[in-house]
Amino acid sequence: MKPTKILITGATGFIGSRLCELLSLEHRLPYRALVRDFSRAARIARLDPELVAGDMLDAGSLARAVEGCDAVVNLAHGDDQSAEKQTKLLVDACVRARVRRFVHVSSMAVHGPSPKPPVLTESTASIQRWGEGYSDAKSAAEAVVTAAGKRGALATVILRPTIVYGPYSFFVTPIVQDARAGKISMIDGGRGVCNAVYVDDVCESIMAALDRDDAVGEAFLINGDGRITWRDFITTFAGMVEGAKTIHDHSLDEIAAYWQAKRPRVRDSVTAAMRLAASPAFHAQLGTIPPVGKLIRGTKELVARRISSEQKMTIKSRLQSRSATAHADEAPAVRMPSEGRVVREAYRSWVSNDLAKARLGWVPAHSFELGAQRTGEWMRFARIV
Structure with a gap:
């Protein structure tokens, strides 16, 4: 009916x-x-x-x-x-x-x-x-x-x-x-x-x-x-x-390796923390807190008096290199398929x-x-x- x-x-x-x-x-x-x-x-x-x-x-x-x-x-x-x-x-x-x-x-x-x-x-x-x-x-x-x-x-x-x-x-x-x-x-x-x-x-x-x-x-x-x-x-x-x-043909081995690498590791957390600590933007935000800003400026002035210009350039170059490498690792040339798509299309x-x-x-x-x-x-x- x-x-x-x-x-x-x-x-x-x-x-x-x-x-x-x-x-x-x-x-x-x-x-x-x-x-x-x-x-x-x-x-x-x-x-x-x-x-x-x-x-x-x-x-x-x-x-x-x-x-x-x-x-x-x-x-x-x-x-x-x-x-x-x-x-x-x-x-x-x-x-x-x-x-x-x-x-x-x-x-x-x-x-x-x-x-x-x-x-x-x-x-x-x-x-x-x-x-x-x-x-x-x-x-x-x-x-x-x-x-x-x-x-x-x-x-x-x-x-x-x-x-x-x-x-x-x-x-x-x-x-x-x-x-x-x-x-x-x-x-x-x-x-x-x-x-x-x-x-x-x-x-x-x-x-x-x-x-x-x-x-x-x-x-x-x-x-x-x-x-x-x-x-x-x-x-x-x-x-x-x-x-x-x-x-682009994603092999199942390639996908498995990618998702395995994406899992957070202790080393990744330490690297991220170091990158954040060295970030000018992070320093700028901290600098808006008066006591912290004063401490950061004092530390930078102290370090600047103790190291040479060549050492400054070396440190800056290494930080930029690490940042570029990290971003390259995070962004594969071809977008990787989601886990849901892998499940559907491997059936x-x-x-x-x-x-x-x-x-x-x-x-x-x-x-x-x-x-x-x-x-x-x-x-x-x-x-x-």
């Missing part, structure tokens, strides 16, 4: 904004968008939806937002520390309002920051605490929804999208920015498997989850059908930018979407070629390329 009114949380985000567009322009279903920051709501405001002010940590505003809605799509994820509490407050509000269907859009990240091959299917994928902020927050939020479903308080469906791309995607725009600068990078030759799903297909899986009664109580991995590598993904979007580009297993196809009656409508084409059309319209 189709819902009569849907509350969407996270409505101004990447997936939420596209869901609002499809609800207004294609499905033509009534919905209400929960908005915390109206300065971020320009994309959906042009659709003339029902907007309601609220905060996921404000139980009163959630109660008002859910009033009169028989379905809720939860796309909100404020920060890792508050995700579990936000979800609990929303679930409680939905239970009190007797909401018919609760669709919680989670993430493949619940299976860990570096998932192993058993994540290939829902039946073998484990959920636990992984010691990584985002994955643990997503797992904790899911646990709240699952518990509500098991005790019969709500009819819940959980969706776990993989790598969601399309217009406005934060997986696409950094690639384009690097390509415009004339350089792109890959990890381990781009051989990792990119489990990419187009944003419209994710939205259609949400619509199916709202409607299918046999999906209640289940969790589904939502992935596209195009089996591509990260090299395919990166070069496709980088290729939409005109001009020559250089490709080698394809994630199955068979259960979603069977139980949701959903099939992704966009091959990677079609999804990339539509994303490229948006980038040209937006003058990004």
